[in-house]
Amino acid sequence: MIQKNSLMALAVLVLILLTASCTGKDTGKPENTKIMSSRGAKAEAPPVSAELKEMLADYPPAIRESIMKNTGDFLSLATKALKLPPEIFVMADKQHALGEAFIPEHLVPLTDYPELTLSRKTLELRKIVIPDLLQMVSDAEKEGLTLVISSTYRSYNYQKMLFEREVKLYGLETAERESARPGTSQHQLGVTIDFGSISDEYADTPSGKWLLKNAWKYGFSLSYPQGYEWLTGYRPEVWHYRYITPLGTQLQRKYFNDIQQYMLMFLSENRTRLLSITD
């Protein structure tokens, strides 16, 4: 008798449970509410360090470690950097073409600044570069060095003309190897400068050495360093510097192994995410 009663009780219990779960599924409400509330709760959002770790998964160990050791300082610098005009950190390379429509704002002729030494009179740069450039040139001068500015802004159409000329002269294969397709040059940004002789020998000149050591203090970053052709797509160019502001070069040196490409990749891949975790 006792056994029969227990079985009956069990059957009733099972029936109640089944009914309850069916009701739940029919309306859909109880389950959905539960998911919404657990996702919406701030306390359950992943911690900042876990998010950063995920963003850094594909970066070299030295970069991962330097950032994870100092997440607060890193995020504060990175957030400040991301609040600068977005084109300061925009990628412009063989994989990330700027396109025909990209024309930088506020280009100024460098002949407006008699303190600059120019190889041609037609050179232009964005106004944002000028104050730090003038300071750098003046500080180099104090050490007896003249920084010659040889090439600056190159429009899309100018790049197109150069590329087509190369194709005509040497064929498409050679043109692709030796020069860049239009839209893929950092010179289109209006913040990039080629200094001196635009050749490998520049590395051995006093000016070349001075820039390598000091340009970062003024916000100028060497875009194509030795040993990173596989990453940047360009062979080393000891004369080619991109202005990314002093905040940018500080971030690059402190947290990205002083490699511009890694920093640009990281900031462009994670822009929205970084701004949302620090807001």
Ligand SMILES: [Zn+2]
């Ligand atoms: Zn260049």
